Amino acid sequence: MTEYEITEMLDVKGQNCPMPVVKTKQTIDQLAKGEILKVLATDPGSMSDIAGWAETTDGVELLDQDNGDDVFTHYVRRAE
Template sequence: MTEYDITETLDVKGENCPMPVVKTKQAIDGLAGGDVLEVVATDSGSMSDLGGWADTTEGVELLEQEEGDGVYKHYVQVTE
């Protein structure tokens, strides 16, 4: 795992699609350029959902995703 300077952590454990993406977007809207949001989820679909969202959303970059013990971590950086 790469270490990031995490600005904020968003806990969406127990939430299913589309809530992890919806809440990630809301959290990202409150951050500034260069900030990194860590999203912690238990929905396995969040791996593809957040990846797809980041690919189609201007101003964000999905830095990394991790999976372990039923927990999925996503690191999203604001690029603008």
């Protein structure tokens, strides 16, 4: 796993679809270009939900996802 210089961390543990994506979008919109958001979620669906959202959203890049034991970690960059 690559180490990223995290600008902001978002904890959406305990929240289910669509909240992890909604909160991720709200937070990433506040970041400057190039900044990285680390998202912590417990909803297994967040893996595909955040990946799909990032793929179809201009100005957002999904750098990595980590499927942990109980927590799913997502690294999203506000694109240049």
